[in-house]
Amino acid sequence: MLQTNPSSPDTLGADLRALRKSRGLTLMDMADGLGRSVGWLSQVERDLSEPSISDLREIAALLSVPISMLFRHEAAPAHEAGYVVRQGTRRPMGSHTAGLVEELLSPDLTDDFEMVHSTFEPHSDIGAPVTRPTQEVGYLISGRLDLEIGGKPFHIHPGDSFRIKGEPFRWMNPYDAPAVAVWVIAPPVY
CATH class of the missing domain: 2.60.120.10 (Jelly Rolls)
Incomplete structure (x- = not known):
């Protein structure tokens, strides 16, 4: 289970969902492409499960994005999260x-x-x-x-x-x- 910090919201799941949808992929399409279950992918998209580095490599390749895009970045202070990027x-x-x-x-x-x-x-x-x-x-x-x-x-x-x-x-x-x-x-x- 991913440990969440209220001052550092997790965005990996939301970003993965947005990227998947922008490519017209369903949960089933992406799960099949990764050789994983729909349940696992759904948990990753809801930030309830954290993918391994190997999973991230496969996800990045499937979505045609660099793996660095999927790494966590420095979190914004709580009052700026979702609003400001320094x-x-x-x-x-x-x-x-x-x-x-x-x-x-x-x-x-x-x-x-x-x-x-x-x-x-x-x-x-x-x-x-x-x-x-x-x-x-x-x-x-x-x-x-x-x-x-x-x-x-x-x-x-x-x-x-x-x-x-x-x-x-x-x-x-x-x-x-x-x-x-x-x-x-x-x-x-x-």
Whole structure:
């Protein structure tokens, strides 16, 4: 049984439920994919059971998220939990391999959207276009970023915003400075 601390609410279960639902998976689908029972998965989603590190690896692979996304992060003080995410307590997300560093700005993944802080390293490129079943809006804070949305090229500068609605897209930062953006993504994908 998971030991809960009132000043540090558990969010792993709620995040897993939100990720599962955003991918259109039922409890049965996910339990089958993990080779576990629906009862076990239900207890994990309700924070009544704590998955092992091996379970977390399998869950992360099934949901296509980095395992670090499922690790506990520094808890907010009780009066801020679910409301405020301090700069030093953001959860890292995504893969750094393509030169993209992302952090979750939302307190958890239980909303209909997520807010993400993205830093695109100089001379980085996602490579092949990506298509996600989402609606996304981004705002470039600093640097420059090249986007291709639905096959159309765009050069984004600080203060510019953009939208992606389930279309293939790719990003490139061929410049010498990092590009920093804030994204709102619905439904949550991380």
